[in-house]
Amino acid sequence: MTDLSLKITAKSIPHSVWSADWLRTAEKQAADDLGLTLYELMQRAGAAAFNLARELYPQSQHWLVVCGHGNNGGDGYVVARLAQAAGLRVTLLALESDKALPEEAATAREAWLNAAGVIHAAEHLWADDIDLVIDGVMGIGLNSAPREAAAQLIEKCNQCSAPVIALDIPSGLLAETGETPGAVIHASHTLTFITLKPGLLTGKARDVVGTLHFNALGLEEWLSGQTAPISRVDSAQLSSWLHPRKPTSHKGSNGRLVIIGGDHGTAGAIRMTGEAALRAGAGLVKVLTRFENVAPLLTARPELMVQELTPHSLDECLEWADVVVIGPGLGLQEWGKKALQKVENSRKPMLWDADALNLLAINPDKRQNRVITPHPGEAARLLNCPISQIESDRLLSADRLVKRYGGIVVLKGAGTVVASQHGECAIIDVGNAGMGSGGMGDVLSGIIGALLAQKLTPYDAACAGCVAHGAAADLLAHRYGTRGMLASDLLTMLYPFVNPDLNSKEND
Known part of the structure; x- marks a missing residue:
């Protein structure tokens, strides 16, 4: 089991950007190389998101966690369990499916239930005092518009007055391209895990990502041995190009x-x-x-x-x-x-x-x-x-x-x-709407x-x-x-x- 006493908090944004397709394979390879299980990485992701949420919204008392039927939902189950253990009131809504949950997400769901957590259907009525929403509906594997049930849940999150923290990527935003082919979460903050994905930086990303945070989940050293295909470029790099004149x-x-x-x-x-x-x-x-x-x-x-x-x-x-x-x-x-x-x-x-x-x-x-x-x-x-x-x-x-x-x-x-x-x-990570x-x-x-x-x-x-x-x-x-x-x-x-x-x- 991962030691959740390890302080897992959001780190500064890196300059390396990786394909979501590459990450799905590399994540397992990294875990194997480091002697970790994918469930341990999921626990780290949930802990990182919980710590960020507490840091950003320390006065929040009633969290709504919305979980999809994939590993992004598994991250949500971990966040819900940690929040409940910290004495917060947690309402968890989950989309159901005929397909079995991925192994790691199923383990996280079981851990939530074993901690006396309750799972409500996505149609469950929302309380009036919700003061933070955790978005774990859809992750980086999405490549088309969300289906009707997920879209309805996404739209309901957007109608809520509480701030939204998206896990890894706002649900409905395509990780490879930044396209939003259907309903999409409008996050106040997004915490992305392990690597940056291009869809967080271009396309419609700036409309929906909110403030972007990053956590490598302890894989920094492993990633340092890889060569990223895309660079995120900002003003911190100007000094590498523009040197003082003679x-x-x-x-x-x-x-x-x-x-x-x-x-x-x-x-x-x-x-x-x-x-x-x-x-x-x-x-x-x-x-x-x-x-x-x-x-x-x-x-x-x-x-x-x-x-x-x-x-x-x-x-x-x-x-x-x-x-x-x-x-x-x-x-x-x-x-x-x-x-x-x-x-x-x-x-x-x-x-x-x-x-x-x-x-x-x-x-x-x-x-x-x-x-x-x-x-x-x-x-x-x-x-x-x-x-x-x-x-x-x-x-x-x-x-x-x-x-x-x-x-x-x-x-x-x-x-x-x-x-x-x-x-x-x-991808150039500066600029604003005033430039239009x-x-x-x-x-x-x-x-x-x-x-x-x-x-x-x-x-x-x-x-x-x-x-x-x-x-x-x-x-x-x-x-x-x-x-x-x-x-x-x-x-x-x-x-x-x-x-x-x-x-x-x-x-x-």
Whole structure:
């Protein structure tokens, strides 16, 4: 038996993310390697959840535990038994099935009954004084919408005014993709076990996970010997990419970037891209745009070098630049098409966004020196499929984009996915709803372009750029809230994220 006197509490969130399919096999292998039973791991999970619930809601007295017909329900039985032993009032509801419970869950259920616990049917009337709900209805094995009985129980949990703690994953959220094909628990907190699953970080996850907590259940050392296929990336990793500059560095050594776009009426897009590139540390930034935009851009941001886009100026700048960004405000007319046709012959590192992606969808090609940054609508055009298909499996969509177009793909959204042709994959764990406004993608393009110009690899530039972008927005949201956030507001919030060494000095 596991020693439940062991203090099992939630730990900080790791940066390794594993497939739920892999975990189902690996969990048994880990237990065998460490001389544990799967029931002992279940007891650890239940103890971790009980301790977290007591820590988060110390005044709660009446817990409702809802259990499904699987090992997630088994975790719920362990939580219920520990809560009752601690003197709390516990009401436990369980979904029934014609199938036998898994062995570990059956053992946990029997232990609950042996402790004088009572199991009520899922239809049991709820008391008015329930002050905490523990969700153990469905776990990481779900791959479709919950069936009617489970869906009804999930909806009833959502209608309850008490906070909900989800065990491993909110019931109804798909662990592999973050899709919610049917009813889903809207958790206040989620405690996930052993590893992070991708569905907790992308797709609809942010709508339903609440605050995410993690516990490896004592398998940390075993997991350290494994190589995760996906990384969770946040601002803690910026210092590994963005190092302090040498005292002798100069504008030439900090990179030369040319940005192409800004057709009639879209000078704002190209200005934000250019200014973001400067704020992210590019040494020299040239903007090629419509003649009518030259004077306004120079007036607004004199540090930019701005020229009219002509065949001659484009040739000169493609020769001069270390990195090319094209697309913000480019338009779909001949002016933009001709510029893109010339740019696509360059072998220099480049980033394509916005209308460059819409033109790419019309004339697809594959190249390895390019970063593309589609939002779901642009990704759907690039893959000739509905947006719903993109959002139903964002990791798969990013992989399909890489295989078709090469280079690096940044599939933007809540839980942005970055993927490379070499099989690298990251989920960006920063950002907020305030970023749902015009111009955010233009700013991101400038940041990534600047980091490419500063000699980061395309994959690292994409990851670091997305993190700096989202972390700046998070700082804004913390200060002022999410409603009313402008893309240009991020520009002066970038300093601490593109200079992470300053943060470490302050912490010292």
